[in-house]
Amino acid sequence: MSETEQKLRIEARALLEQGRVDYIIGYETGSLKFTTTPLITTNKDDVDRLVINPFIVNNLSVFLRETSGKAGIVAKGCDSRSIVSLIQDQQLARENIVIIGVPCSGVVDLKKVERLTGKDRDELDDIIWEGDKAVVTIGGVKKEFQAREVLLDDCLSCEVPVPQEYDILLDEVGPLVCDKELSRSHIKGLEDMPPEQRWQFWKNEFSRCIRCYACRQVCPACFCERCFVEESEPQWVSPLPKWQDNLIFQVGRMIHVAGRCTDCGECERACPVNIPLRSLSKKMEEIVEELFHYRAGTDKEAPPLMAAYKVDEAEDFIR
């Protein structure tokens, strides 16, 4: 158990014992190698299962709207932006949440490790950090990788390794690996394509969408009581998984979360058929910043992007 984990367990126990929260939302060790899983509990004895490690991928803020009463939540910098965004949208009351901030140097993208090693997750013996290198052991043989090769793309463009909004901060942040160019290399590839080729690319990608809606369900910004895709009168989108409708669903969803999306990357990570959704969401985040000088979830007092209007606002989007 690391020192950070020890602190976390002490803090979480105290929160429950003192009645400051009803729930603790954190991570525990998953049932598969190199995974963690959300731990949502009211029982103080469960806090000894809480963990902090380079595999805490989930954005737990998605559970905040489900827990009644007060919740103490373990949040990385990116997760805290989602929480702030939900507060801005009045989906949460700040006083009902205790944010246990975890400084984060990035989490591991297991798909990248699988690609680099040519092995599946369960065929790897170990993944450990040595300085800024990830050391992967396969069949007793060690392979070293640069951090930038194995971290999630969204981690490579992280600007908030320490949560900006927190009640308890667990630790100092370690060295941050930033590589903005690499983080958006896939987007750059799409930008460089002629429109016809880009259209063909997305047509192919959305042809395999199965409409499991995992992208929507893991998204903290997707909090509509009823999703437009489920409306039947009028029916905006066919429930049939045709590529055109799959694409319209995703584009509609993306536009709906413009100004709320914090580039946490959960939609892409959850997708079982590997659609590169972050290339849409990250691009959208960039457009929002360029046009409105607005970054979602960075100021809890600020009005939500789409609920405010400034007279001197850029109107470059009207062309």
Add this chain to the structure above:
Amino acid sequence: MKKVKKQDISKLLSQWQKEFTVFVPSRETGVVEMVVWDGQDTGFLDWYRNTVIPPKANILPNMEKMFGFSKEDGRYNLELPDSEEQKHLIFGIRPCDARALSITDMVFQDAYEDTYYLNRRKNTLLVGMGCVNPYDSCFCTSLGLGPMEAADVDLMLTDTGDEFLIEEVTDQGKELIAKTEGLEEATRDDEARASEVRDAAYQRVTRKIDTKEIAKRLPPSFENEKFWEKIAAKCISCGICTFLCPTCYCFDINDEVVGGDGARFRNWDSCSFPLYTQMPMENPREEKWRRVRQKVCHKYLFYPRLFDTIACTGCGRCIRLCPVNWDITQTLASLPAEATAGTESRNGD
């Protein structure tokens, strides 16, 4: 028993391609699924463990046109699809997924015979391939089969290194082998080696569930709201575990109409979605724990009551593809040991 060298698989598939549309594991589309063989590539023999999209999609597609209709003089004309006579062959189906088809057969040929499903099923030959390298999420050995189970396929291939041993399971399988050229007779040594491979593979499946205990504990747990709430807490209500489950068969029906003309389609549906049970005035499974309970109980309680078999084959997709690592084997292991509610569950749901 016959055998074939791995390097000759391409020749084998080429012969079969003359009679069948041959499907093989592929990642060409961006996800691992069974797609029509391109006539050349057998690279999957090196990387294939199992598909992400289960082969049920080849029998029960996630979108299927049932019939077309057009309006004429106030009447509707129906256009039924041509009954598909083309024979399909799925090469490399895993034993868990083949067993899953045997399980879904029961519901599609029950009181109502689903011709769409049954026609495709009848026209599809299954060439199974045993697993020498099961995933850590696999638990087939707890469900009355194993990574080399041959009972649900027409032909079963066992990987002995450089060769596959071919077991002829059904009459159709035997017929196909009889007219296939270039196969060798397997020796006694080959069979001994295959038997060792089978035993080793069986041992490699380490995840276990106790179906006897589950059968005892699940009915009295049905009304245990606290238990299901706890179990369901981290579920995000997406459709991954059901859509990609080889035994989940629920579908929705939708009409696509322009003017008076259109078509009726069916597409996969999931009990994980609140909309699945939404009715005009109420939703009996509005709360998440009721939906999670339904999923678990349908597989481990209702289906056994209806068809005397558990509707799960331990393929482990629901565990390894879940975005939050919700693990059904953990749920089943944590069922309360004693009846806490004392009320008997309803029969079916």
